[in-house]
Structure formats: C-alpha cells, structure tokens
Amino acid sequence: MALIEIRNLTKSFGNLKAVDDISLDIESGEFITLLGPSGSGKTTVLRMIAGFEDPDAGLIKLNGEDITHLPPFDRDVNTVFQDYALFPHMSVQENVEYGLRTRKVPKAERAKQAIAAIASVKLEETVDRLPHQLSGGQRQRIALARALVLRPRVLLLDEPLGALDRQLREEMQVELKKIQRDAGITFVFVTHDQEEAMRMSDRIVVFNSGRIEQVGTPEQVYEEPRTNFVAGFLGTANIFTADMASKLLGTSSTVSIRPERIRLQALGTKIDKSETSIVGTIHEAAFVGANTIYIIETEFGMKLTVRKTNTELLGQDDSFVAGDQVMAVWRNSHVAQIPV
Amino acid sequence: MLRLSRLTRVALGIVVLSILFFMYTPLMVLILNSFNESQISGWPIDNFSTKWWEFARSYQPIRDALLNSVLVATGAMVIASVLGTLVAFAMKGFSFFGRGTVNILVVLPIALPGVVTGVAFSNTYSNFLTPMGFNIGYFGMIVAHSTFCIVMVFNNVFARLRRMNPNLQEASADLGAGLWQTFRLVTFPQFRTSFAAGALLAFALSFDEVVVTIFTAPPGVDTLPLWILKEVGRPNQASVVNVVATVVILLSLIPVYISQRLARAQEDE
Numbered sequence: 001m002a003l004i005e006i007r008n009l010t011k012s013f014g015n016l017k018a019v020d021d022i023s024l025d026i027e028s029g030e031f032i033t034l035l036g037p038s039g040s041g042k043t044t045v046l047r048m049i050a051g052f053e054d055p056d057a058g059l060i061k062l063n064g065e066d067i068t069h070l071p072p073f074d075r076d077v078n079t080v081f082q083d084y085a086l087f088p089h090m091s092v093q094e095n096v097e098y099g100l101r102t103r104k105v106p107k108a109e110r111a112k113q114a115i116a117a118i119a120s121v122k123l124e125e126t127v128d129r130l131p132h133q134l135s136g137g138q139r140q141r142i143a144l145a146r147a148l149v150l151r152p153r154v155l156l157l158d159e160p161l162g163a164l165d166r167q168l169r170e171e172m173q174v175e176l177k178k179i180q181r182d183a184g185i186t187f188v189f190v191t192h193d194q195e196e197a198m199r200m201s202d203r204i205v206v207f208n209s210g211r212i213e214q215v216g217t218p219e220q221v222y223e224e225p226r227t228n229f230v231a232g233f234l235g236t237a238n239i240f241t242a243d244m245a246s247k248l249l250g251t252s253s254t255v256s257i258r259p260e261r262i263r264l265q266a267l268g269t270k271i272d273k274s275e276t277s278i279v280g281t282i283h284e285a286a287f288v289g290a291n292t293i294y295i296i297e298t299e300f301g302m303k304l305t306v307r308k309t310n311t312e313l314l315g316q317d318d319s320f321v322a323g324d325q326v327m328a329v330w331r332n333s334h335v336a337q338i339p340v
Numbered sequence: 341m342l343r344l345s346r347l348t349r350v351a352l353g354i355v356v357l358s359i360l361f362f363m364y365t366p367l368m369v370l371i372l373n374s375f376n377e378s379q380i381s382g383w384p385i386d387n388f389s390t391k392w393w394e395f396a397r398s399y400q401p402i403r404d405a406l407l408n409s410v411l412v413a414t415g416a417m418v419i420a421s422v423l424g425t426l427v428a429f430a431m432k433g434f435s436f437f438g439r440g441t442v443n444i445l446v447v448l449p450i451a452l453p454g455v456v457t458g459v460a461f462s463n464t465y466s467n468f469l470t471p472m473g474f475n476i477g478y479f480g481m482i483v484a485h486s487t488f489c490i491v492m493v494f495n496n497v498f499a500r501l502r503r504m505n506p507n508l509q510e511a512s513a514d515l516g517a518g519l520w521q522t523f524r525l526v527t528f529p530q531f532r533t534s535f536a537a538g539a540l541l542a543f544a545l546s547f548d549e550v551v552v553t554i555f556t557a558p559p560g561v562d563t564l565p566l567w568i569l570k571e572v573g574r575p576n577q578a579s580v581v582n583v584v585a586t587v588v589i590l591l592s593l594i595p596v597y598i599s600q601r602l603a604r605a606q607e608d609e
Binding site (some may be wrong): 050051052077079085088089098102103146 | 515526
C-alpha cells in the first residue's frame with residue numbers, strides 16, 4: 001500500500017480549475033517532486049495534502065486513513081514554506097520548539113530535541129537569534145529543522161530553495177537529499193526548476209494545467225517523454241510533429257530528439273547506417289561556455305537546436321559558423337517516440 | 341534629499357515656529373493659570389500657588405467627574421477593542437457581500453457630527469428603550485462613545501493584519517496548533533502593539549468627548565469635560581476650571597503619546 005493515495009482530486013478557484021481529477025500514489029520513503037510551470041496545480045496539490053485547501057472532490061489517504069477533510073493540525077505531515085514562515089517574534093529555538101509545544105512535550109525535553117534539530121542543520125550558534133537576524137539560507141535550514149523535529153511521516157516542501165542564490169541552492173539540494181535519505185522521511189517537493197527536480201528526485205510528477213502529464217524517474221521523464229509538454233519542459237527538445245516527421249524522417253508519429261544527441265558534420269561525410277541525418281543551414285551559433293548552441297534551419301521551416309560540448313578550444317576542432325551548410329546527425333535509437 | 345537654500349530654511353523655520361506658537365500659547369496660558377493664586381485668570385500671573393490644585397483634589401464633584409470620565413473611557417475602550425478587532429478580522433479574513441459598505445459603516449461614526457450621534461442615541465434611549473421598560477442609563481453613554489472609538493482600534497489592527505504574512509497562521513496549524521492556540525501564540529503577538537495603540541487612542545478620544553456626552557449622560561452625571569462646560573460660565577470658578585482642563589489635557593495627551601511610540605515601535609519590528 002502506498003503511503004499517500006490520491007484519487008480523483010479536484011479543486012477549482014472560481015472558474016479556474018486549479019487541479020483537475022488527478023490520481024497519484026506516493027510510496028513510503030521516496031523523494032517525489034511535483035514539477036510544473038507556475039499555475040499548473042502542483043502547489044495546490046501540496047496544499048491539499050497539508051490541509052490548507054479543501055478539495056472540491058476526490059480523496060487523500062495517508063497510511064490508509066482518509067485525511068481529505070481533516071484540518072492541518074490533525075495530519076501527520078509538515079510543511080516547509082516557500083518564504084519559510086518563521087514566527088518573527090520568536091527566537092530560533094522557540095520556533096523549532098513550537099510543534100513540540102503544541103504536542104505538550106515537557107519543557108526540558110522539547111528544548112533538548114529542538115537543540116538537537118538545530119544542530120543537525122549546523123546552526124547551534126543561532127538558537128537565541130530572531131529570524132530577521134538570520135540570512136536566507138539560515139532561515140531555510142531553521143524552517144527545515146522546525147518541521148523535521150516532529151519526525152513527520154511526510155514532509156511537504158513548497159519551492160523551499162526558490163529564494164536562495166544559485167550556489168547556496170545547489171548546496172542545499174545536496175543537503176536536502178542527504179537529510180531525506182538519512183531520516184527516511186517521505187519528501188514531497190514542489191518546484192518549477194526541472195534541473196533541481198532531476199537532481200534530487202526518485203520520481204517526478206510533471207504537472208500542466210491542473211493535470212498530471214507523466215510520472216516517472218528522472219531518466220524516464222527525460223528520455224521517454226509521453227507528451228510534447230513533458231519533452232519540452234524537461235530540458236530542450238527538438239519535436240517533430242507527426243506531419244514533419246513523415247516529411248523529413250519517413251516516420252509517422254511525433255518524435256523528439258535532444259540537442260545534445262545531435263552532432264554536426266560537413267556535407268557529404270559518411271554516417272553509420274544506424275544513424276539518420278538531415279541537411280540544414282546554421283542560422284545561429286552561440287558560444288555559452290561549456291557548450292555551443294547551434295540553431296539549424298532545415299527544409300519545411302523546421303528548426304533544430306544542437307548542443308555541442310566544447311571539449312576543445314574554440315577553432316581547434318571542426319567548428320561551424322553561421323551560414324554554413326551542415327548535416328545534423330543522430331543515432332536512431334536516440335529518438336523518443338511521443339505517444340500522444 | 342531635497343536641498344534648500346539657507347534663506348528658505350530660515351523662512352520655513354519661522355513659519356513652523358509661528359504655527360506652533362499659535363497652537364500652543366493658549367494651552368500654556370491655561371496650564372500656567374491653573375497655578376494662579378488669584379480666583380480670576382489673568383496675565384501676567386502675580387502669584388503662583390497650588391491652591392486650586394489642592395482645592396480640586398478634595399472637591400467632590402470634580403472627583404466624581406474624574407471617576408466618571410475614567411469609567412466611561414475605559415468602558416468605551418474595552419467595547420471598541422473587542423468589536424474593532426473582530427471587525428478587522430472579518431474584513432481581513434473573508435470576502436463577503438457588502439464588505440465595502442461595512443467598512444464605510446465602521447469608519448463613518450468618527451466623521452458624523454457629534455450632535456447628530458448624540459441626538460440619535462438620546463432619542464433611541466428615551467423614545468424607544470425606556471418605553472420598552474429598559475433603562476440603559478449610565479451604560480448608554482459608554483455605548484454611544486464606543487461607536488466612534490471602534491474605528492481607532494479597527495484602523496490600527498486592520499492595517500497590521502493586512503501586512504501580516506498569512507503563511508504564519510498556516511505554519512502554526514501545520515505544526516499542530518488549534519485555532520485558539522494559533523491566535524494566542526502567533527496571531528495576537530503579531531498585532532498586539534497596534535491593538536494597544538488603537539485602544540489608547542480610543543481611550544483618549546472618549547476621555548475628552550463632550551458633545552455626545554451632553555446628550556447621553558444620565559441626569560446628574562458629569563464627566564470632566566462636561567463639568568468644565570457647566571462651570572466655565574461662572575467667573576468665580578475660573579481657576580479651578582483651569583486645573584481640571586489641565587488634567588483633561590494630560591490624560592488625553594499621555595495615551596496619544598504612548599500610542600505614537602507603540603506605532604513607531606511596531607514599524608521598526
């Protein structure tokens with residue numbers, strides 16, 4: 001039995017269907033990410049699991065028990081908010097003790113647990129400070145400690161890294177994943193950042209317009225996207241519509257090929273028989289550090305994006321420039337069929 | 341920052357000083373005259389003494405009036421605090437039909453001429469409640485005052501609630517706190533300073549109110565401002581009136597001063 005079972009969950013705000021008949025199983029101990037653009041319904045699903053929003057229809061079960069309409073304080077789940085929502089008038093320690101206090105844990109015991117939790121995020125020296133005296137990254141960790149000290153079955157995280165700068169964000173990604181693995185708590189993580197999702201998650205749930213597009217491991221959603229949306233949202237994809245594919249490739253279904261799986265060759269050079277090539281003109285060649293991104297214009301107005309890793313210094317390998325006619329080549333097995 | 345020429349700054353300084361002079365000279369004259377030994381106010385003061393202060397302290401009608409003023413202002417403050425806060429929460433937390441109208445209706449009493457409020461309450465009490473066998477008496481004066489005091493608490497609390505992070509209440513519930521616990525531990529501490537500032541303003545507003553009081557005070561009951569109004573026409577009482585007026589000034593200004601300090605402290609948080 002899954003730890004969390006979501007069945008036919010629906011929620012509207014006015015005329016807007018924020019969440020439209022979604023069903024999902026979340027397994028115990030997994031790190032699952034709800035990924036999608038803003039307004040896709042991912043946060044609303046999280047808020048319904050937390051109990052902040054009341055579903056219009058559907059069912060949420062936690063460990064077999066129906067919690068659909070329970071108030072937040074009666075659910076064994078805790079939330080880390082996007083803006084952390086630390087209580088501004090309470091010290092760091094009082095913030096972390098808060099949940100223990102509402103559970104009537106004796107004072108000495110809750111101080112002990114709170115300090116241990118603060119130590120686990122390496123912020124012992126801040127116990128007496130007020131939230132506004134902490135940096136963004138420190139607040140983030142305290143918010144995490146405040147939720148984890150209660151040892152919930154499930155921790156819900158609503159874009160918790162969104163306000164951090166890039167370096168801190170990447171450090172926290174590693175740390176969050178480690179905490180999740182060590183504590184064995186189920187993490188339900190909401191983000192719109194596909195790289196973050198792939199880096200941390202056991203499974204990714206891709207949301208679009210209130211519906212689930214695909215559920216799978218990071219490799220599955222990246223390599224075997226089931227819809228055009230998924231192919232385009234995770235990384236960059238060159239999508240050949242069924243019409244284009246039949247004209248250019250001689251296949252009949254919609255397909256997708258990743259820019260890093262395409263290489264460029266001079267016209268007339270040989271390719272393997274397990275490969276496909278089409279001819280085009282380089283419209284743009286953009287050097288972006290580790291990579292060079294080429295935009296190739298092919299027949300019928302189809303544009304291809306090609307990413308070449310710059311393993312050599314510029315000009316020391318057979319690089320192409322805008323205006324060159326080239327062959328774009330890829331292995332047939334790298335083409336993903338999109339079923340819908 | 342805007343730079344002004346030296347001449348402009350001097351000119352502006354003179355304007356400010358003359359405004360302050362015109363505003364506060366009468367008050368200063370009144371306060372100084374409360375220490376005038378003579379029975380009649382005048383200028384310059386020949387002999388200073390605390391004679392009239394001692395007289396006022398032991399004079400029973402003044403003591404009764406002071407007690408009434410404090411009771412009425414406290415009662416109005418308590419009613420206004422509770423109702424003002426409740427309205428602020430309703431306006432913040434829910435959107436309902438007629439919300440804008442309710443907002444105006446809450447703020448309106450402060451803008452209504454006191455004489456209208458006074459007549460309205462007086463008529464309601466004597467033509468409506470009394471014939472029904474319900475004599476509201478002293479409490480009627482408190483109720484009338486609280487109508488225009490509510491807005492003080494409402495404005496302060498509502499402004500604060502609007503700036504409050506709504507996630508704090510959700511975080512509290514998420515961490516297991518029930519509704520009352522959340523209010524006590526998270527919500528109230530967030531707006532208690534504004535609440536106190538509003539309550540003090542309400543007290544001050546009621547304490548020096550005179551027009552509504554004239555219409556709603558039961559026969560024979562005086563508040564300090566009402567007592568002044570009655571006695572000011574009698575020349576022999578001039579000096580003791582000055583004493584009472586000084587007391588009224590102090591008891592209205594002190595709450596306003598503290599309220600301002602609280603509001604500033606709140607902004608610094």
